[in-house]
Amino acid sequence: MKRDTVNLEPGIDQPKPLTPVSDDQRYIGASVPRGGIERLTQGLGQYVDDIELPRMAHVVFWRSPVAHMRINKVNAEFARAMPGVLLVADGQDLAKMCKPWVATLGHLVGMKSAPQYALALDRACWQGEPVVALVAETRAEAEDALAYVQVEWDELPSATDMLTALDPSTPLIHPELGDNLCFTRSLDAGQVDEIFAKADVVAAIDFEFGRHTGVTLEPRAQIAHWNPAEQRLTVYHSCQAPHMMQDLYGRQFGLPSSAIRVVCKDVGGSFGIKVHAYPDDFATVALSIMLGRPVKFVADRLESFTSDIHARHHSIKARIAVNRDGEILGFDMDDLTGIGPYSMFPRTSAIEGNQVVNLVGGPYKHKHYRAKLTVVFQNKTPTCQYRGVGHPIACAVTEALVDLAAQKIGMDPLKIRELNVIADDAYPTAGASGIKFEILSHQACLKKLRELMNYDALRAEQAALRKQGIFRGIGFATVIELTNPSAAFYGVGGARIASQDGASARLDPEGNITVLIGVGEQGQGTEAIYQQIAADAVGVDIAKVRVITGDTDVTPYGGGTWASRGAGIGGEAVLLAGQALRENIVKVAAIILKREGATLAVRRDCIVDASTGEELLPLAELGRIAYFRSDMLPADFTPELMVTRHYAQRDFPFIFTNGVQASYVEVDPDTGFVKLLKHWAVEDCGRVLNPMLVDEQMRGAIVQGIGGALLEECLYDDSGLMLNASMADYLVPMSAEMPDIEVAHVQTPTATSKLGAKGAGEAGTAGAPAAVMNAINDAIAPFEAHVFSQPITPQKVLRALGKVR
């Protein structure tokens, strides 16, 4: 395949510009600051909780206080008598309005789950499951009255430990399913036992990955407004996929989707937490329909911890086989993951484990791979897709095994990666798990990283410090990340989640461009890159471009934000729409100027002579004539100055990106404390639309990955009660303990689109836990100690060092 790999930073490889997207490309590829975010620096954004509607009421939920309980009776008369209370409803009430759902996907063969209701019907299956909804005039009145809701309940035996979920003695969470098994999958690329028997060295590791959660700083929030006169539902929602929610509300409430409008204004962080349909989302809609007035739900932080999805709870036994010369021969893995009592709607909770199976060993050219996945139900908060979805697990398993193998054969960890990554000229190809790669650049990235971090000098420094009793470590993580998904992700499995996205581009009379698109903004800079793309595609100043997202009444139909698709899928739709608009502008100009269209171009807000660049007609003048002086145009010609184009990636199931990260840490062997000294990332997301925004996606994602590696864990007691469900007790990264992060880019555009962009939002989270874990293990290597249980707390480090039990 033809390669177009360059480096943004000069001096490492021969810089070669990518083919420009337009003949006057000014913005794509430049670090343009995000337009329109001044409002967020002035406190003038509009998050859902900032919206106040006339007659708006407030809902709070009585949630299950235990992991598993039978609901005997709800006594609400005292609560109903409290000031301001409008409505108290239980599961039976809401089941009359909102159908239950079962979250499975057809292509995950054999997957099962149980019907789930907006409010628990007769049993609650996790601590935090909503049981009773109470609506009052104010939030304070609702919270006051909630204390008077009396639920008579009996605790039921629970299945909380995923390790024993399938034991015959463990209670069944849903007896009608026959067992606590949600999904299982086996993959065998062949000859694993023979290869492992013959290999010079086999390294095996038992991994633990703690359950953690997203902690969006803005909690989940929603206002549902049913207008009984219009028979129309409007939902203001802090979410990532407005069209998906529109479709789900329609299906669960038996409404046509044309009667439903979902509006996403500013979203205060999402990270996948806000791409799922939660029971309380449906409950809030039902309550608004019952009351005929707007109802607001804003999760408080304490209920966020037990009602937002959790993720990444895995127990994995894995092995790698290598030869003494460093050749990786194969991987063998057995993954057990616990997902809570229900598979989450509509994306399902089996995807994460499925990804781990697909991705382990992904960067390397070995041919032998065997994996087993077991996904079990448990009485804990449901888990589902959170930034990186399986990648952080798969990468940590792979990269820790590679490091342990390198250690056993006495090879440098960077060298073993250089030896084994799929070569940059070997694409297109497939990994041992069967995943298809269009084109990656592992070798270029490794080369760049080596220079970026000044590897040899760093090793020398590490060695010198060790002699002084300072234990520093260097860890690597080679990363692949799936982005730009086709319908293979959800659509083929029956989930009504759009893989395509549409964009409309309009020339306004004064020469401005308005872009409407279904992919919204949660802070990544999505709207900013669409401004850049549209400005270059049409040929206008970026200040003339306005991007409108997040309103199903207004934008073309689309999938929204997930699987790092905003730049690659949404961006391509904007490019195609912008280029089509430019063609139509030229048609109008040709008529006004009485010239051949082929001799004209649009550059810098003006129609120009394509060859000389002479300015012929400002866009504002073209707009004036087109919109207000149709009398000046021929009778058989009507300007079409608003166009819509759609894009779906159909060439590969996913477009993979790649990159490599390195972490430099210092471990205090007396306290077990880990100090993060520095982090480097070289990433290849294809054409970089805005280097600053890609850097910031990488940095933010890396820090979220570090959170999972070192700090974050939803801790439970044996009975299934979460022990640290507050922000004071659940640790997320703070600035003082995070390192500076240096980012560099290699650009290998995808040939599946004109834009050539791949996703960049999740690769940081994918690689950081592996890099940090490997660095810690490198630091404590002199003690012949290892730690493979995340989060790697000081206690676990000391345990590995044999200093505590």
Added chain:
Amino acid sequence: MADLYPIKVTVNGKLHQCSVQPRTHLVDFLREEMGLKGSHLGCEHGVCGACTVELNGQIVRGCLTLAVQADGGSVQTIEGVSKSGVIRDLQEAFVRRNALQCGFCTSGMLMATKELVEQMPDANRAEVRDWISGNYCRCTGYHAIVDAICDVLQQRKEAIA
């Protein structure tokens, strides 16, 4: 319901006489009574810093301060300091460095940063990281925020020199 308590409080330079429930938190008073939605509620238990406002010249957690504690006092919110222009350089640096993504932490982060640049004009990178550790940002990874603040510290130093 408890009786209302009369308070006189200056918010962003303007004196207001209001009646509040004794339990009303300062940030709820600002958001609901004053319509100032720029101070955000991230945790309501004093950890995340998104509700940081200035009370009598010192930053406080709006979710741990009662509105009645502001009686007779003066409150500055992000709206006020935006209008007065005292942190315009910080706001511009945050945009230039992309030191915000979703923006939910930004109001509180800027209020905390305002105090930092006023009180520690010579702060180094580590001290900046330390100072803003009371304000959680879940999007940026902090690096760009630290860059933006260090830019402004430098600019202000150069402006004096």
